[in-house]
Amino acid sequence: MSAQRILVTAALPYANGHLHIGHMVEFIQTDIWCRFQRLLGHNCIFVHADDTHGTATMIRARQEGRPEVEILADMQAAHMADLADFQVEQVHYGSTNSEANRALCHEFWAAFREQGLVAERDVEQLFDPEAGMFLADRFVKGTCPRCGEPDQYGDHCEQCNATYSPSELVNPYSTLTGAKPELRTSKHLFVQIHQLQDFLTEWVDANDHLQDEVANYLKGFFLGEPLKEWDISRPAPYFGFEIPDAPGQFWYVWFDAPIGYVSSTKEWCDKTGEDFDTWWRSPDTRIVHVIGKDIIYFHCLFWPAMLKTAGFRLPERVQIHGMLTVDGAKMSKSRGTFVLARTYLEHLDPAYLRYFYASKLTNTLDDFDLGLEEFVNKINSDLVGKVVNLASRTAKFVKGVGLSAAYPDDGGLFEAAATEGDAIRDAYEGFEYAQAMRRIMALADRANEYVEAEAPWALKKDPEKAEALQDVCTVALNLFRQLVIYLAPVLPRLAAQVGELLGAPIERWDESRTPLVGTPVAKFKHLMQRVDPEKVKAMIEDSREAQAASETAAPTAAADDGAALAAEPIADECTYDDFMKIDLRVARVAKAEHVDGAKKLLKLTLSLGGDETRTVFAGIKSAYQPEQLEGRLVVCVANLAPRKMKFGVSEGMVVAAGPGGQDVFLLSPDSGAVPGQRVH
RNA sequence: GGCGGUGUAGCUCAGUCGGUUAGAGCACAGGCUUCAUAAGCCUGGGGUCGGCGGUUCAAGUCCGCCCGCCGCUACCA
Numbered sequence: 001m002s003a004q005r006i007l008v009t010a011a012l013p014y015a016n017g018h019l020h021i022g023h024m025v026e027f028i029q030t031d032i033w034c035r036f037q038r039l040l041g042h043n044c045i046f047v048h049a050d051d052t053h054g055t056a057t058m059i060r061a062r063q064e065g066r067p068e069v070e071i072l073a074d075m076q077a078a079h080m081a082d083l084a085d086f087q088v089e090q091v092h093y094g095s096t097n098s099e100a101n102r103a104l105c106h107e108f109w110a111a112f113r114e115q116g117l118v119a120e121r122d123v124e125q126l127f128d129p130e131a132g133m134f135l136a137d138r139f140v141k142g143t144c145p146r147c148g149e150p151d152q153y154g155d156h157c158e159q160c161n162a163t164y165s166p167s168e169l170v171n172p173y174s175t176l177t178g179a180k181p182e183l184r185t186s187k188h189l190f191v192q193i194h195q196l197q198d199f200l201t202e203w204v205d206a207n208d209h210l211q212d213e214v215a216n217y218l219k220g221f222f223l224g225e226p227l228k229e230w231d232i233s234r235p236a237p238y239f240g241f242e243i244p245d246a247p248g249q250f251w252y253v254w255f256d257a258p259i260g261y262v263s264s265t266k267e268w269c270d271k272t273g274e275d276f277d278t279w280w281r282s283p284d285t286r287i288v289h290v291i292g293k294d295i296i297y298f299h300c301l302f303w304p305a306m307l308k309t310a311g312f313r314l315p316e317r318v319q320i321h322g323m324l325t326v327d328g329a330k331m332s333k334s335r336g337t338f339v340l341a342r343t344y345l346e347h348l349d350p351a352y353l354r355y356f357y358a359s360k361l362t363n364t365l366d367d368f369d370l371g372l373e374e375f376v377n378k379i380n381s382d383l384v385g386k387v388v389n390l391a392s393r394t395a396k397f398v399k400g401v402g403l404s405a406a407y408p409d410d411g412g413l414f415e416a417a418a419t420e421g422d423a424i425r426d427a428y429e430g431f432e433y434a435q436a437m438r439r440i441m442a443l444a445d446r447a448n449e450y451v452e453a454e455a456p457w458a459l460k461k462d463p464e465k466a467e468a469l470q471d472v473c474t475v476a477l478n479l480f481r482q483l484v485i486y487l488a489p490v491l492p493r494l495a496a497q498v499g500e501l502l503g504a505p506i507e508r509w510d511e512s513r514t515p516l517v518g519t520p521v522a523k524f525k526h527l528m529q530r531v532d533p534e535k536v537k538a539m540i541e542d543s544r545e546a547q548a549a550s551e552t553a554a555p556t557a558a559a560d561d562g563a564a565l566a567a568e569p570i571a572d573e574c575t576y577d578d579f580m581k582i583d584l585r586v587a588r589v590a591k592a593e594h595v596d597g598a599k600k601l602l603k604l605t606l607s608l609g610g611d612e613t614r615t616v617f618a619g620i621k622s623a624y625q626p627e628q629l630e631g632r633l634v635v636c637v638a639n640l641a642p643r644k645m646k647f648g649v650s651e652g653m654v655v656a657a658g659p660g661g662q663d664v665f666l667l668s669p670d671s672g673a674v675p676g677q678r679v680h
Numbered sequence: 681g682g683c684g685g686u687g688u689a690g691c692u693c694a695g696u697c698g699g700u701u702a703g704a705g706c707a708c709a710g711g712c713u714u715c716a717u718a719a720g721c722c723u724g725g726g727g728u729c730g731g732c733g734g735u736u737c738a739a740g741u742c743c744g745c746c747c748g749c750c751g752c753u754a755c756c757a
Contacts, residue, residue, distance in 0.1 A: 136755050294752055323751055367751055374692060377706055385719055393716035448720055457715035530717060
């Protein structure tokens with residue numbers, strides 16, 4: 001097999017936040033594949049960068065009162081440290097906010113212009129006069145024009161499910177400053193992507209670029225009708241690159257983000273003397289993008305269209321994975337399952353997560369779950385109980401004498417496992433890591449059975465059988481080494497340790513085909529610790545606590561910087577009498593239950609003391625579990641007119657603060673208050 | 681709401697072209713072993729393959745309908 005040139009990328013993480021264990025699914029998956037290819041002897045590089053541009057970075061810079069580039073530098077340093085500590089190896093870590101990227105953006109753009117793909121149109125959009133910027137839908141809130149529900153986002157009412165344009169909102173306000181937005185017109189540039197429709201249809205259809213389900217999805221959902229033009233410009237102010245032939249216009253972040261793959265490679269080439277065209281314009285280079293299913297559209301339609309237009313090599317494959325859930329649910333800050341990469345590393349060995357992910361990853365878009373109990377069990381029984389234990393139970397018997405000079409008869413075990421290596425190799429190649437891990441563990445079972453049957457500890461007692469003992473351990477340690485070679489892409493540190501233990505570094509996949517003989521065996525040291533469930537618990541606890549500290553990442557919630565106030569300005573003055581119209585009461589949550597069919601609501605039965613109760617539907621499902629609520633005291637509006645809702649009549653409101661979603665904070669009276677007391 | 685995915689043992693999942701009595705790991709129970717980090721080996725219990733209908737000599741597998749669960753929902757579609 002001749003060495004191939006392979007360029008691999010993972011989606012560029014956004015510079016606005018820290019990496020979490022969901023990101024790590026992709027980076028670990030990509031790193032495993034690259035290490036596997038290098039183990040086969042291929043010239044495989046993983047190039048990476050931060051995605052930096054866009055409104056979110058700009059707003060964060062304003063909030064923190066420092067320039068964007070400072071934030072970018074901090075975040076990049078943090079991202080690089082996290083990845084390095086997870087043993088993710090990248091040849092270069094670039095940034096989309098680099099001169100190399102700007103130059104390449106110009107190159108792509110010139111190609112678009114030359115080929116007549118750019119059109120110009122006026123777009124009406126809401127503008128925040130105080131912030132001096134146009135507002136994306138999610139930065140505008142107001143009263144729903146259909147049902148009158150206040151505080152709905154610019155495009156969609158969560159109360160009645162109406163969709164509308166932001167300009168239709170009643171009493172709109174900017175969530176950035178609270179100012180009333182004005183409707184303004186600005187020029188936008190559009191890419192006429194439908195001109196590439198035939199090319200894209202063919203590309204999507206061609207074998208092996210995409211998983212079947214993705215190709216079907218794209219063909220059925222987008223390519224069946226003319227593709228809509230792509231709004232590629234944003235008016236100033238915008239943190240990004242100004243479009244050279246359209247002053248005051250900036251490229252939308254999704255234009256320059258994937259170009260970061262190319263520009264990062266360029267920087268790496270300039271640094272190392274590699275030839276850039278060989279990597280991005282040669283048909284001999286395999287280019288593979290690993291992404292999550294949330295960004296299929298950009299990577300499987302726009303990106304190939306961009307590469308094609310600008311004359312670059314198209315990806316051989318866009319490998320798409322599902323999303324991570326933790327303990328059966330979306331990662332949640334209030335449950336403590338929103339675990340930052342750094343928080344994980346403070347408590348647990350990265351090897352655990354690398355193996356766990358590998359044992360779960362398939363070549364499908366299915367989401368997969370990190371069950372915390374399963375995590376502990378799997379690592380302890382697979383890695384410690386089966387694999388590492390093989391060395392642990394045999395290595396010390398041959399300390400001093402080393403491995404036998406000739407490989408003994410093992411009943412064909414080694415040969416069978418070498419053959420099985422082909423299937424394991426194919427599984428890695430096809431991103432079927434779960435299958436690879438299953439096969440490896442089955443081999444580990446065979447090896448442990450062998451040790452059990454040969455009972456080296458019994459041979460040890462009879463000095464006459466010293467040779468047999470050495471032979472049995474030679475077999476066991478070779479079977480062990482074979483497993484570690486197969487696991488090397490996943491567990492690089494283990495591979496290095498085993499190289500030292502057996503006096504021969506693990507460098508090539510093919511080494512799994514030849515038994516090691518006659519080498520000394522070093523003193524056995526523990527290769528991997530069992531997972532302590534207490535540490536997992538501590539990690540979850542820390543993640544729950546980190547919630548408050550990490551809030552600065554969300555544009556609507558910073559500590560005392562006034563962002564929350566700005567998001568929702570103080571209402572018009574009211575009189576004491578106005579206030580007294582609202583009868584706030586202390587209430588006890590007598591019952592809290594899920595509502596069938598409701599995404600956001602919990603049904604609460606509130607006791608106001610005596611026989612007085614209220615049934616209230618509260619939109620707090622994403623922040624609270626019913627069990628957490630039962631018995632606790634809350635404050636409710638007791639004289640609110642009943643309101644008919646989809647699931648029943650709500651007879652009041654519980655008082656809570658926060659922007660919504662997972663960030664809802666119920667108010668509670670201090671201890672001593674009893675249900676029925678009025679709040680004055 | 682829209683779109684996509686998914687449903688097989690208590691849990692996580694495999695199950696090829698439709699073909700014998702539906703499998704594995706973990707968990708659980710009993711036994712063995714005592715070299716090994718409470719590791720290992722053997723045995724066992726445990727399934728109406730989400731439901732209903734259809735095609736077929738034969739359905740976990742193919743088709744239709746229904747139900748449940750999960751994800752995505754971006755000035756981007």
